[in-house]
Amino acid sequence: FLDEIGEMTLAVQVKLLRVLELREFSRLGSTETLRADVRLIVATNRDLADLVSKRLFREDLYYRINVFPITIPPLHERAQDILPLARHFLLELVERTGKMVTDIRPGARRILLNYGWPGNVRELKNVLERAVILTQDNSIGAEHLPVRLQEERVSLANVAISLPPQGLSLEEVERSLLKQALERSRHNKSKAARLLGMSRATLRYRLKKFSLDAA
Numbered sequence: 649f650l651d652e653i654g655e656m657t658l659a660v661q662v663k664l665l666r667v668l669e670l671r672e673f674s675r676l677g678s679t680e681t682l683r684a685d686v687r688l689i690v691a692t693n694r695d696l697a698d699l700v701s702k703r704l705f706r707e708d709l710y711y712r713i714n715v716f717p718i719t720i721p722p723l724h725e726r727a728q729d730i731l732p733l734a735r736h737f738l739l740e741l742v743e744r745t746g747k748m749v750t751d752i753r754p755g756a757r758r759i760l761l762n763y764g765w766p767g768n769v770r771e772l773k774n775v776l777e778r779a780v781i782l783t784q785d786n787s788i789g790a791e792h793l794p795v796r797l798q799e800e801r802v803s804l805a806n807v808a809i810s811l812p813p814q815g816l817s818l819e820e821v822e823r824s825l826l827k828q829a830l831e832r833s834r835h836n837k838s839k840a841a842r843l844l845g846m847s848r849a850t851l852r853y854r855l856k857k858f859s860l861d862a863a
Contacts, residue, residue: 653713654694658706665709688713693768723765723772724838727847730760733769737776738788749780751787759790762845763797764838823858826851830860 650656656664667673671684690713699705723730734752742748752760756779765771779792790798816824825844833839841851855861 650688650690652692652694653690654692654696654699654705656705658704661706661709665706665712668709668712721849723768724763724841725848727761730765730772731757733772734760734776737773738780741777741780745780747780748786749783749788753787753789755790756788756793759793759797762842764842819858822854823860826854826858826860 650664663673667684668688672681673684674681696705696710696714700707700710723733731752738749738752742750760772760775767774775794775797776788778794779788782792783789826840829840829843830837833843837851837855838848841848844851846854852861
């Protein structure tokens with residue numbers, strides 16, 4: 649398994665391509681040629697096709713490894729996975745540290761769900777490890793999470809919706825909230841989704857529903 653293959657230099661890419669094509673390699677400092685019988689799995693958070701167009705990634709290697717691509721959406725688009733992953737990492741930390749931290753309190757859960765997770769799963773794991781170190785009991789609270797996560801926890805509680813004499817339908821209220829969230833986030837859809845307490849995928853669906861997806 650090769651992680652972050654998009655960061656590999658062109659020189660190393662040439663060597664990897666040779667191994668994949670000829671199925672042979674030589675150890676560092678040796679002239680002996682050895683056979684390689686491996687199945688390669690690679691991962692990257694970079695757009696390899698874009699790197700190919702910029703001549704930063706070899707086209708022949710790209711097509712050699714791009715046999716069965718699997719795209720995993722970023723964590724902020726998979727809100728339903730955040731808490732299960734958090735519990736999984738807590739179990740790992742219990743085994744590794746011996747510290748019986750097995751619960752995440754409601755306030756901390758809300759913060760974890762509302763944060764954008766630019767560092768994806770690695771960031772979540774690091775945040776939980778820090779929280780386990782800080783807590784003095786068997787649970788993690790909001791006070792054990794980094795300040796940057798809590799600063800992201802914003803809401804639309806102070807958004808004003810003027811109610812005309814004839815009233816508004818729920819759809820009109822929803823449309824107004826969507827527009828205000830986009831304006832407040834300067835049309836950053838990840839931030840708008842957090843403002844509304846929904847996943848980016850849900851936001852996309854609702855924007856399309858109200859013909860705001862081009863906003």
